[in-house]
Amino acid sequence: MTASRALPDRVRRVQAEMAERGIDATLLFKPENSFLLTGFNPIIYSHPVVAIVPRTGEPIMLVHALRDDHGRASAFVNDIRLYGAWSDKVTMGPNWLDALGAILGELGVREGTLAVEEDFMPVARQRQIAGHLPSATFVDASHFIDHVRLIKDADQIAMARIAARIADTGMDEAVRRVALGVSEREIALQSMHVMNQLWSSDYPDVEVADFGTLEGGAQNGLWTWALAGDRMFFNCDNPTQRQPRRGEAVSVFIWTNANGIHAENERTIAFGPLPDAHRRALDTILDIRETLRPMMKPGTRYAELFLATKAGLEKAGYGKNIPGRIGHGIGLGAHEHSSLDARSELVLEPGMLFTLEPNLRVPGTGATQISDTILITEGGCEYLTQSRGGYIEV
Amino acid sequence: MTASRALPDRVRRVQAEMAERGIDATLLFKPENSFLLTGFNPIIYSHPVVAIVPRTGEPIMLVHALRDDHGRASAFVNDIRLYGAWSDKVTMGPNWLDALGAILGELGVREGTLAVEEDFMPVARQRQIAGHLPSATFVDASHFIDHVRLIKDADQIAMARIAARIADTGMDEAVRRVALGVSEREIALQSMHVMNQLWSSDYPDVEVADFGTLEGGAQNGLWTWALAGDRMFFNCDNPTQRQPRRGEAVSVFIWTNANGIHAENERTIAFGPLPDAHRRALDTILDIRETLRPMMKPGTRYAELFLATKAGLEKAGYGKNIPGRIGHGIGLGAHEHSSLDARSELVLEPGMLFTLEPNLRVPGTGATQISDTILITEGGCEYLTQSRGGYIEV
Numbered sequence: 001m002t003a004s005r006a007l008p009d010r011v012r013r014v015q016a017e018m019a020e021r022g023i024d025a026t027l028l029f030k031p032e033n034s035f036l037l038t039g040f041n042p043i044i045y046s047h048p049v050v051a052i053v054p055r056t057g058e059p060i061m062l063v064h065a066l067r068d069d070h071g072r073a074s075a076f077v078n079d080i081r082l083y084g085a086w087s088d089k090v091t092m093g094p095n096w097l098d099a100l101g102a103i104l105g106e107l108g109v110r111e112g113t114l115a116v117e118e119d120f121m122p123v124a125r126q127r128q129i130a131g132h133l134p135s136a137t138f139v140d141a142s143h144f145i146d147h148v149r150l151i152k153d154a155d156q157i158a159m160a161r162i163a164a165r166i167a168d169t170g171m172d173e174a175v176r177r178v179a180l181g182v183s184e185r186e187i188a189l190q191s192m193h194v195m196n197q198l199w200s201s202d203y204p205d206v207e208v209a210d211f212g213t214l215e216g217g218a219q220n221g222l223w224t225w226a227l228a229g230d231r232m233f234f235n236c237d238n239p240t241q242r243q244p245r246r247g248e249a250v251s252v253f254i255w256t257n258a259n260g261i262h263a264e265n266e267r268t269i270a271f272g273p274l275p276d277a278h279r280r281a282l283d284t285i286l287d288i289r290e291t292l293r294p295m296m297k298p299g300t301r302y303a304e305l306f307l308a309t310k311a312g313l314e315k316a317g318y319g320k321n322i323p324g325r326i327g328h329g330i331g332l333g334a335h336e337h338s339s340l341d342a343r344s345e346l347v348l349e350p351g352m353l354f355t356l357e358p359n360l361r362v363p364g365t366g367a368t369q370i371s372d373t374i375l376i377t378e379g380g381c382e383y384l385t386q387s388r389g390g391y392i393e394v
Numbered sequence: 395m396t397a398s399r400a401l402p403d404r405v406r407r408v409q410a411e412m413a414e415r416g417i418d419a420t421l422l423f424k425p426e427n428s429f430l431l432t433g434f435n436p437i438i439y440s441h442p443v444v445a446i447v448p449r450t451g452e453p454i455m456l457v458h459a460l461r462d463d464h465g466r467a468s469a470f471v472n473d474i475r476l477y478g479a480w481s482d483k484v485t486m487g488p489n490w491l492d493a494l495g496a497i498l499g500e501l502g503v504r505e506g507t508l509a510v511e512e513d514f515m516p517v518a519r520q521r522q523i524a525g526h527l528p529s530a531t532f533v534d535a536s537h538f539i540d541h542v543r544l545i546k547d548a549d550q551i552a553m554a555r556i557a558a559r560i561a562d563t564g565m566d567e568a569v570r571r572v573a574l575g576v577s578e579r580e581i582a583l584q585s586m587h588v589m590n591q592l593w594s595s596d597y598p599d600v601e602v603a604d605f606g607t608l609e610g611g612a613q614n615g616l617w618t619w620a621l622a623g624d625r626m627f628f629n630c631d632n633p634t635q636r637q638p639r640r641g642e643a644v645s646v647f648i649w650t651n652a653n654g655i656h657a658e659n660e661r662t663i664a665f666g667p668l669p670d671a672h673r674r675a676l677d678t679i680l681d682i683r684e685t686l687r688p689m690m691k692p693g694t695r696y697a698e699l700f701l702a703t704k705a706g707l708e709k710a711g712y713g714k715n716i717p718g719r720i721g722h723g724i725g726l727g728a729h730e731h732s733s734l735d736a737r738s739e740l741v742l743e744p745g746m747l748f749t750l751e752p753n754l755r756v757p758g759t760g761a762t763q764i765s766d767t768i769l770i771t772e773g774g775c776e777y778l779t780q781s782r783g784g785y786i787e788v
Contacts, residue, residue: 032609043630046729070628085718087755116517119608123520124512124536142518185594192614193587200579200635207632213607214513215426215727216656219617219632219649220586221610234464236437238601238613241594255613262610324479333609335440361481 005076008153011037011059017144018055024112025104026053026141027129030120031211032332033145034061035260039076042067043209043217047084048096051077054107062099065089097132104133115141146337150329151351156261157375160331160353162206163263164373164384167256170195170224171265171387174252178269179394184226184239187252191224195256206258211332221257226250228271232367246272249282251369255334262334264355265385266371270393278366279391281318285368286390288312288358296356296374296381302344309358310342318360326358330373352376353384399470402547405431405453411538412449418506419498420447420535421523424514425605426726427539428455429654433470436461437603437611441478442490445471448501456493459483491526498527509535540731544723545745550655551769554725554747556600557657558767558778561650564589564618565659565781568646572663573788578620578633581646585618589650600652605726615651620644622665626761640666643676645763649728656728658749659779660765664787672760673785675712679762680784682706682752690750690768690775696738703752704736712754720752724767746770747778 014037018026028034028051035041037051038061047064054060060079063071065086072080082091083099092099104110110133116126119142130138152160174191199208199222210221225239229248236253244250254265268282288309295305309326313319329336330353338346340354357371373384408431412420422428422445429435431445432455441458448454454473457465459480466474476485477493486493498504504527510520513536524532546554568585593602593616604615619633623642630647638644648659662676682703689699703720707713723730724747732740734748751765767778 223613
C-alpha cells in the first residue's frame with residue numbers, strides 16, 4: 001500500500017468553482033489540465049489520460065494500463081483506474097469510454113451536470129461522450145479551470161523558481177555566445193546544452209518534459225532560440241546560421257519548465273553599439289519597464305500595466321507601434337490564457353505568474369524583445385528570472 | 395513579387411478526396427495539417443493558422459499579421475491573407491473568424507459543404523464557426539486527411555531521410571554513453587547535443603521545431619531519452635539519474651524531425667551479458683524482425699505483419715505477452731493515426747512511412763524496445779534508420 005498523498009489546494013479551488021456552478025463532475029482531457037489535477041504527465045498522449053473531479057472527494061485518474069507503473073510513481077492522486085489490455089494488469093475493460101461511464105456511475109452522476117473543456121474537447125470526442133451518457137448535461141470547464149490556473153500553489157511556485165534558474169543559466173551562456181559573434185543556432189545549442197547540464201546536476205527529481213499532443217510528445221522542453229538583426233521581424237522562427245553584424249542586436253528567447261511549470265527569459269543584446277534610433281527604442285522599453293515595476297502588486301489591473309506602457313510609448317513618439325499586449329500568463333502553459341492588454345479585467349493577486357514583455361517592432365529602425373517571469377507576492381512582486389537586465393552590449 | 399511556388403502532390407490528393415465527397419472547402423486548424431497544406435509552422439499557435447483548401451485552385455493561408463514576414467518566407471502557398479493588427483500591415487480586419495468568412499465568401503462557398511477536423515476542432519470553436527456560417531453544412535475532414543497523410547510526397551521523404559540520419563547519429567552516441575555506464579540523463583543529454591551539432595553543421599536550411607499547441611511551442615524536437623533496467627516497465631518517462639547495473643539492459647529512444655517530418659530509432663542495449671531469459675526475449679524479437687523484413691512491400695497488409703509477430707511470439711512461448719500493436723504511422727506526427735495491429739485493414743503502398751517495433755515486456759524477465767523508421771518503396775522497403783541493429787552488448 002502506498003501512503004495516501006496530500007492534494008494541492010487547486011483541487012479544493014476547482015471544487016469550489018464546481019459547487020458554485022452546480023457541476024457534479026469535471027472531466028479533464030487537456031494535458032495541462034489533467035496534469036494540474038493529477039500530477040501525471042505521460043509525455044505520450046496517444047491514449048487518453050482523464051482527470052475526473054467529483055464535486056467532493058478526491059480526483060480520480062483514468063489511464064491506459066500501460067501507464068499504470070509510471071502513473072503510480074508520478075501522480076499525487078490516490079485513486080488510479082485502468083482501461084485497455086497490457087501485460088498482466090487488471091483493468092476496467094478494453095476502452096476508456098466504458099471505463100469513464102462506469103466511474104461516473106459509481107459517483108452517481110451519469111445523469112448529472114458534467115463539465116468538459118470546450119476550448120479543447122474535439123467535436124468527435126464530445127459526440128462520443130454525449131452518446132455514451134445520453135442523460136447527462138454538459139457545460140464548459142475551460143473558463144473556470146483557466147481561472148483556477150491563474151493562481152499558483154506553493155508546489156508550482158517552487159517549480160517556477162527552478163525553471164527560472166535554469167533559464168537564467170541559459171541566458172548567461174547565450175550572452176557569452178553572442179559576444180563571440182556566432183550564429184543563431186550556435187547560440188541556441190550551447191545555451192540549451194548548459195541548461196540541460198544544470199538540470200542533470202542539480203535537479204535529479206525534476207522533469208523537464210513538456211506537454212504533448214495526440215500525435216507527439218516533448219521529452220525535453222529546455223529551449224533557447226535567437227533572432228539576429230532584421231530577423232527579429234519574423235517574431236518567431238527556428239534558429240538559422242545567420243550571424244549578427246556589428247551594430248545589430250540579437251534577441252535571445254528562452255523557454256524552460258520544471259515539472260510542467262514554465263519560465264520565460266528574453267533579452268535583446270547589442271552586438272557592438274547600436275544605431276541611435278535602435279538604441280533609443282531599447283532605452284524607451286527599459287525606462288517603461290522601470291515605471292511598471294512598482295505597479296506590479298496586488299490590486300493593480302492588468303490593463304493599467306498595458307495603459308502605462310502605451311502612454312510611455314506615445315510620449316516617446318512610438319504611438320504607431322503599440323503592441324497588442326505586453327505579457328501573458330505563464331505556468332503549465334508557456335503561454336497561458338490571460339493577456340496583459342487594454343481589455344483585460346484581471347486584477348493582480350498573490351500567486352499570479354506572468355511574463356512582463358512590453359516590446360517594440362519599429363520597421364526600418366529595429367526591434368526589442370525583453371521578457372521576465374514575474375510572481376505577484378503579498379507585498380508586491382518578485383522577478384523569478386534574474387539574469388542581467390538593463391542595456392546589454394557585447 | 396515572389397515567384398509562384400510549385401504545390402506538392404498532396405494538395406491534389408486532398409482535392410480528389412474532397413471532390414469524391416462533395417466537399418466545397420476544407421478548413422484545417424490542426425498544426426500538423428495546416429503545415430501539410432501550406433508549409434508553414436509558426437511554432438507558436440496562440441493565433442490560429444488556417445489552411446483553406448478549395449475543391450479546385452490553390453490553398454489559401456490565413457494567419458495573424460504578426461506572422462506575415464515569417465509565413466511568406468516559409469510557406470509554399472502563394473495566397474497568404476492576414477487578420478489582426480500589427481505594425482503597418484494591411485489586414486482583412488481584427489479577427490480571424492470574419493476574415494475566414496470573407497474568404498469563403500470570395501470562394502462562393504459560405505453556404506456550401508465545409509470539412510473540419512472533427513478529431514481536433516474544439517467544441518467551442520466549431521460553435522463559433524457554425525454560428526458565423528449558419529447556412530453551411532459541416533462534415534469531417536480528419537478521416538480523409540489522415541488517409542492522404544499515409545502516403546508521403548518526395549519532399550517529405552527527403553526530410554524523413556535527414557531526420558533518420560540525425561537519429562542514427564544520436565543513437566551511435568547513446569550506445570557509446572551506455573558503454574560508460576552513465577545515467578539515463580547523461581545518455582540523453584550527450585546524444586541530443588550531438589544531434590544538434592549535426593543539424594547545425596550539415597543542415598542549414600532545415601528546421602527542427604516540432605508542432606505546438608495553443609499554450610506552447612516546441613522549438614527543438616531532437617530528443618533522446620533512456621530507461622535503464624526495470625524502468626523499462628514505465629514505457630515512457632523523462633530520463634533520471636538512474637545508471638544501469640551490469641546484466642541490465644538500457645533502452646534508448648530517439649525521436650527527431652526535419653522540417654516537421656519525424657523519424658524514430660530505438661535500441662535495447664545490453665550492459666554486459668544479460669540473464670538468459672532476458673537474452674532469449676531479445677533474440678526472439680530480433681528473429682521476428684528478420685521474418686518481417688521480406689514481408690514489408692506493396693500489397694502486404696498491416697495486419698499480416700502483426701499476425702506474423704503474434705505467431706512468432708506464441709511459438710517462442712510469449713503468448714501471454716502479445717503487444718497491442720507492433721508499430722505506427724509516422725510523418726508530421728511522431729505517432730500518426732495508423733496502427734500495425736490485428737484489426738487494421740491497411741495495405742502497404744509505396745510512400746508509406748511507419749515504425750517497425752514488435753517488442754516484449756515480460757514481468758520478472760525484462761523488456762525490449764527496438765524500432766526503425768521504414769519506407770515502403772516500389773520494390774519492397776527501405777530502413778531509413780540504419781544505425782547498428784541486431785544484438786548490441788557493451
